[in-house]
């Protein structure tokens with residue numbers, strides 16, 4: 402089955418509102434090819450930048466979705482500092498990243514939290530971009546497939562096939578994030594294929610074939626084509642290379 406590629410830019414904690422407006426406008430200005438319906442392009446700015454970025458995209462009628470980098474699983478109430486699915490939905494977000502390794506490492510996000518966030522998102526008709534990935538120690542122990550597939554099972558525990566198929570999985574080996582040390586296409590493919598096999602165990606072959614598995618970790622215009630050539634890599638979750646309009650557009654166009 403031909404899956405529609407997705408190229409998602411995770412801006413992490415970069416760009417004030419004014420900077421976000423400039424970057425979004427630059428992405429819009431660099432837009433030359435009509436990517437139409439052949440790739441899903443997503444930008445994931447910090448919370449405060451979501452509305453300004455969405456406003457620029459809507460004004461320019463750009464085929465770009467906006468997603469948040471995180472969301473809380475409770476619907477509302479006394480959860481100081483958190484942001485609900487209703488809040489991001491009203492801004493016009495299509496979904497949210499969940500379980501990014503930086504949130505797992507620095508903010509103590511657990512597999513159980515990730516699962517609750519996936520459930521909160523799909524219940525609000527939003528999708529989750531579920532991040533999984535092993536540390537260097539796990540990679541060197543050779544246990545990365547078991548580790549990552551356990552993260553996938555935990556993230557989707559109790560999620561229906563209908564809801565799961567709206568979601569995306571992003572394989573991001575922690576040792577490749579922001580380090581310039583990209584996984585080789587073969588290393589990335591091995592784990593992405595195992596992720597799809599896990600999804601097939603949970604949801605059946607047809608659903609697993611329909612779900613997108615992205616790679617993230619120092620993806621850039623120089624290595625994107627070799628990674629996208631792998632049969633189980635359906636796009637990218639991009640950090641550093643998404644912070645410049647020209648390189649982000651190059652990554653999008655590599656999907657065409």
Ligand SMILES: O=C[C@H](O)COP(=O)(O)O
Nearest residue numbers: 411578579618619640641
């Ligand atoms: O969410 C994005 C990833 O953490 C990849 O970041 P990076 O492209 O800067 O390595």
